Amino acid sequence: MPRTEAVARRTYGGRSAADRRAERRERLLAAGLALFGTDGYAASSIEKLCTHAGVSTRNFYEEFHSREDLLIALHARANERSWRAVHAALENKCDAALAERIELSVRTFINAMASDPRLARLAYVEMIGVSDKVEARRMAWRKKWWDFMVGEADRAVLRGEAKPRDFTLPALAVIASVNELVHHYSVNRGRITLDEVIAEVVRVAVAAVTAP
Incomplete structure (x- = not known):
């Protein structure tokens, strides 16, 4: 058996090296959310x-090349979870009207991304302006959600709920409203509720798609 495979299979206290490494990674991700989402990335x-994670710096570099990579991993995990949640929520809503699908999509997405204030701060405050690498990953996710919004608008056209047009700018306007309103919520927690944010984004999204 190759040495690397033997090391991976070695157990300590009934737990393999791979299990212990996975646990350390989860502790680092939890520490990143806790600290980036409260003290800030810088x-x-x-x-x-x-x-905070109870690991060594050597353990850190076994999992991540830098703090940027940890930040990117947290942002990607949150978006991947939100992506799955939104599509699961819409799975049995194929015949639902545009307003219902948008309300369900927005509510699911924002609850997943912002119900934890630490995650809201990480995604909508701390991700901004860190580096070109972080910005590229943030923009890639924004493009994915942008395409999703355009797809919903095109679906509304096929159902006769909207007039055909280029929905690129309307979709961008909706994405921008989500970013700005959730950012506003994250820095004004207690003075504005998540339900208020969701309701406003839904109004913007429906108007953006159905406006003449």
Whole structure:
């Protein structure tokens, strides 16, 4: 058996090396959410992250090349979870009207991305302006949601709920409203509710698709 495979299969206290490594990774992800989402990305050094996670810096670099990679991983995990949740919510709503599908999509997405204030801050505050690499990943996810919104608008046209037109700018306007309103919510928690944010985004989205 190759040495690397033997090491991976070695157990300590009934747990394999792979299991222990996966647990350390989860602890680092939890530490990233806790610190990036409260103290902020700039104030959260690798040493602080490791102390919070209870791992060594060597363990950190076994999982992530940098703090940027940890930030990107957290953002990607949140978006992937939201993507699955939105599509699952719409799975049995093929015949639902545009307004119902948009309300369900927006509510599912925003609850997944912003119900935890730490995640809202990470996704809509701390991800901004970190580096070209982080921005590229953020924009890739924005493009994916943008395409989803255009797809919903095109569906509304086929159902006779909207007039055919180029929905590129309307979809971008909806994405921008989500970003700005959730950012506003994350820095004004207690003065605005998530339900208010969701209701406003739904109004913007329906108007953007159905406007003449």
